[in-house]
Amino acid sequence: MPGATLLGMATWQEFSRQAPGFAERVRARFDAAASHVLATVRRDGSPRVSGSEVRYAGPHMYIGSMLDARKAQDLRRDRRFALHAFPSAEGDAKVAGAVVEVTDQSEVDVVQGDVQPCHLFRLDLTEAVMTEVEGNTLVITVWHPGAPPVRYERPDNGPVVRIES
16 A cells, blocks of 8 residues: 555554544544553553553654553554543544554654653554444444545444445
């Protein structure tokens, strides 16, 4: 896929270009609260969840971590993550993918806004998901790099129906 950071992955900017309206809705959920839930993979393969904040700079979405925090150790060992925006009645947003640790101190300083020692990770996305309720219908919209968002509806707690875009 042209422009992808890795095969099947996209920067935040690429996501915004490929699915602009959907990316705006997902970002609104992340912007609505300061803290979100980050899932990482522990050494033994089990999941770990941690609080995390997000930042946007240039084409990227980032998360930071205190030096040597468990979540940073997890991400340095296994790049996979899932990030769940603080949920609300307006919708439930999630992104997943793999991180790239930023080691250029000038970039870290610009994104973090200070010079405190930390880890900084750029998020390369493999998917974005938004779950919303419209009347009596659960609506799940899913995006993957290189494809338009796909909408699934589950009216009246019945079977899931895929709605083509």
